[in-house]
Amino acid sequence: MDILIIGAGIGGLSLGLMAHRRGIPVRIFEAAPEIRPIGVGISILPHASKELTELGLQADLERVAVVARESCFFNRFGQFVYKEPVGTFAGYPWPQFQIHRGDLQQVLYDAFVAEAGAERVITGYRCTSIEQDGNGATATFALADGREERVTGAAVIGADGIHSQVRKILHPDDGGPIYSGVNMWRGVTPWTPYLTGQSYMRAGWLAHGKMVIYPIRNNIDAEGRQLVNWVAEVETPDHERQDWNKRGRLEDFIHYFEDWHFDFLDVPAMIRAADVILEYPMVDKDPLDRWSFGRVTLLGDAAHPMYPRGSNGAGQAILDARALADCLAADGDIDRALSAYEGLRREATAQVVRTNRTTPPDAILREVYLRSGDKPFTRIEDVMSAEEMASITNRYKQIAGYDKQSLEAKRAG
Numbered sequence: 001m002d003i004l005i006i007g008a009g010i011g012g013l014s015l016g017l018m019a020h021r022r023g024i025p026v027r028i029f030e031a032a033p034e035i036r037p038i039g040v041g042i043s044i045l046p047h048a049s050k051e052l053t054e055l056g057l058q059a060d061l062e063r064v065a066v067v068a069r070e071s072c073f074f075n076r077f078g079q080f081v082y083k084e085p086v087g088t089f090a091g092y093p094w095p096q097f098q099i100h101r102g103d104l105q106q107v108l109y110d111a112f113v114a115e116a117g118a119e120r121v122i123t124g125y126r127c128t129s130i131e132q133d134g135n136g137a138t139a140t141f142a143l144a145d146g147r148e149e150r151v152t153g154a155a156v157i158g159a160d161g162i163h164s165q166v167r168k169i170l171h172p173d174d175g176g177p178i179y180s181g182v183n184m185w186r187g188v189t190p191w192t193p194y195l196t197g198q199s200y201m202r203a204g205w206l207a208h209g210k211m212v213i214y215p216i217r218n219n220i221d222a223e224g225r226q227l228v229n230w231v232a233e234v235e236t237p238d239h240e241r242q243d244w245n246k247r248g249r250l251e252d253f254i255h256y257f258e259d260w261h262f263d264f265l266d267v268p269a270m271i272r273a274a275d276v277i278l279e280y281p282m283v284d285k286d287p288l289d290r291w292s293f294g295r296v297t298l299l300g301d302a303a304h305p306m307y308p309r310g311s312n313g314a315g316q317a318i319l320d321a322r323a324l325a326d327c328l329a330a331d332g333d334i335d336r337a338l339s340a341y342e343g344l345r346r347e348a349t350a351q352v353v354r355t356n357r358t359t360p361p362d363a364i365l366r367e368v369y370l371r372s373g374d375k376p377f378t379r380i381e382d383v384m385s386a387e388e389m390a391s392i393t394n395r396y397k398q399i400a401g402y403d404k405q406s407l408e409a410k411r412a413g
Contacts, residue, residue, distance in 0.1 A: 002027045003328065004139055004153035006127045006166050008035055010101070011300030011317030012159035013108035017055060018325035020116045027153070028112075031126040031160070033144060035109055037102020040186045040278065041216040041229025043068070043200070044097040044104070046087055047402035048315035050410075051322050053094050060107045065099035066215045066226070069198035073364050073389075076204035077376045078262035081368055082389040086200065092404060098200060098214045100188070100227070104314070125149070127165050130156050130296055137295040155295040155334050157324070159317070162283070164302035170293055177283035180307055180357075182206055183236045184282055185248040187274035190220055191228040194265045200311075202362050203267075205369035206235045209256030210362070211267060230270065231308075232257065233282065248279030282307050284357070287350035292338040299324060304349040309360040312400050316352060319401065320345050348401065355399050364389045 003019060005012045008030035019026045044052065044061070052061060069089045073081040087096030097104075113121065125141040128148075132138065138152040158166025162177060193215065195201070200214040210233040217227035232253050250272065260267035271277075284306045291298045300317030320341075327341040328334075364384070371383050397403040 001025075001136055001152065001154040004029065004137070004151060004156045006139065006156060006158050007031075007160035007164075007300075007302070008105075008109070008121055008123070009159060009161060009300065009317075010104060010108065010314045011302075011321055012157075013105065013112055014051070014318045014321035015157065015159060015299060015324055016116065016120070017108060017112045018051075018321050019328060020112065021055070022325055022329040024325070024328050026116070026120065027151075028121045029125040029127065029139070029141065029151075030121065030123045033124045035105070035121065035123060037100065037105060039101035040188050041098060041214060042101050042104065042314045043214070043311035044099060044318075045311060045315050045400070045402050046092040046094045046096060047400070047407060048318040049087070049094040049097055050407060051318050055111065057107055057111060058095075060111070061097050061099065061104070062095075064103040064107065064217065065097040066198060066218055068096040068098050068200050068214070069196050071200045071361070071393075072195065072202070073362075073368075074201065074203040074262070075365070075368055075372070075376070076208055076260060076374075078203070078260070078264075079376060079380070081380055081384075082364055082386060084390065084393060090404075092407070094407075096200075098216050098229070100216045100229070101314070103217075127158075127160065130166065130169050132156075132295045155297070155338065157297055157299055158302045159299040160302050162285070162301045162305040164298065166296065167298055167302050170291075170296060170298070171288060174285070174288075177285055177305065180282040180284070181235055181237070182233050182282040183253075184280050184308075185232040185253050185277055186280060187230055187248075187271065187277045188216070189228050189230065189270050189274045190225045191215075191270055191273065193224075193226050194228075197226065202365060203260075203262075205365045205374070206233055207369070208374060209234050209253075210365065211257065211260070213265070213267075213270075228270065230274075232271065246279050248277040250277060252279075282309075284353055287353050288346070290342070291346055292342045295334050295338065297324070297338045297342065303346075304353055306349075306353045307356040307360070309356045309362055310352065310396060310400060311361075312352060312356070315400075315402075316349055320349070351399050355396060359392060359396065361393045361396050363392050367392075
């Protein structure tokens, strides 16, 4: 019987392709009526790009993404704080990609369909309930025309995002996402390359506004401009339900950034030139004490939604997919395979969720903000040493699983 994957996002499609490569038949069910690009930019850090490279997708990704060169930090006055090389520029065998979420989804979808067949991705099927016995698991789907359909497979994998119906079925008392106190406005803007043209940039701090800015497509027009992804983050008690397609209003946040005219980037001008602005609260959920129930388990944001403060959510879903595909291939007993997968990934991702709340890489900016009193400095060395900043990012790499030592050990194994 097929493995039934609920959700055709990054995690679901990655699992589908990895499982198919291991001879495991899968079908992917998506609630949306069609596969279409949504969202904005995301990062694919070396631990995840390693997995995508091993799937043979590196060339496809390089055609649509920007290969990042460096990660940079600035205060809100445009003063340089810290930078470090990333991906292949830091000595990894794999690049760090900055990519539109829709482009990554399309690369995965095209690869899966080319190998498994378009009939293996079924759209317009919204999972409403799940039953199981010793022989399999049955998902009931609501269709757009009002009908219901029951589909039985060897297992059901919930890869259906932060509002996962599968998670609600397994944990009916779980509750909704937890608001961080930070609201986000996101957009993409056609813009002239800044710094190296391959720079991932964080600037400012939350109390007075923080920006995350990075290019996600190259040479989008005759002028050689890039498509630049940006995220404006502001501490505020006001937020609305999580919906990646909710339109944001410029007047709700632009005043935080009006004086951000850096030598290398006019931030308010870039924001105003955005094609569209989306609003989304920064939310996560407390780690679960269990993912797998017999022949049903969770993957990606359905299992471990996290703050987007470590550029790591999509990457952790891809790592989940690799672990689950390996466990399914190694053990024909579905219950044992899903339990083994949970043993590999549940606590590892819980640590990332907790660390994203406390000391992700942008904790560097928090410390500079506090120590400088949110004032321009004469020398950054008088505020915070490069060694201390490096220790924050290196610790995060270890927790998230993309420090070079851990990745080289996996490569050798």
